[in-house]
Amino acid sequence: MNQRLAHVTLLVRNYNEAIAFYTNVLGFTLASDLDMGGGKRWVVVAPPSAAGCSLLLAEAKTDEEKRGVGHQGAGRVWLFLHTDDFWRDFPVLQSRGLHFLETPRSEVYGHVAVFEDLYGNKWDLLEPLAG
Template sequence: MIKVAMTGVYVEDVVRAHAFYTDVLGFETRTRLDLGGGVLFVTVGAPGGAQPDLQLLLEPGQGPIAEPYRKAVYEAGLPAIVFSVEDVRAEYDRLRALGVRFAHEPQEQGPVIAAVLDDTVGNLIQLAQPKD
């Protein structure tokens, strides 16, 4: 069986992204390697052993392909990635209290309740909670 092991999201600054995804969103660092020349290889994942085989790679978003792609997705208002949460309204309140800016507050969207936040490093991120 094929399973997702890692997926990436392009970010404007890997160090700032790492801080946001761990300190604000609550992910834990899985890998942090200095590859030299100012290049970092950083992955994060769900805390506490949840989804141990799944990692999010924080990829440098500069360059002739990544930067225009990231900007176009952001300007179109499309989330770069979707994270599941048990209670989207509670996460919305928690993150707002930490100063996180949301593109839209929790609202029903088909089979989920979703909110979209700005990750401060060039992406919109959707939080989704399945409706019963």
């Protein structure tokens, strides 16, 4: 069986503000933005060299979905953005206004710093150590 994880749905407040954040601040590419009618869109963003998973942005419509915006990880880091050069990317992302919650640190698994996206979801910027 040949399978892979393709997309993770991320609840957002507004398609356009989310696209702007993920493309302008994180430097992701807009892989798809298709009008599906009725105010619904198929919006996919991904890191520019992504061979793996991408984000499917879903504009929250119901009250329950709106409450979930920014809380999908229940306050924990739940998305991990890998880089091949942490010390190159960290200052670039800071200069674009990305809000880091801590100073960078080195762990047994790699160089890492936690940041928040525009809705408060927590992410790791992580350069994994080889091996």
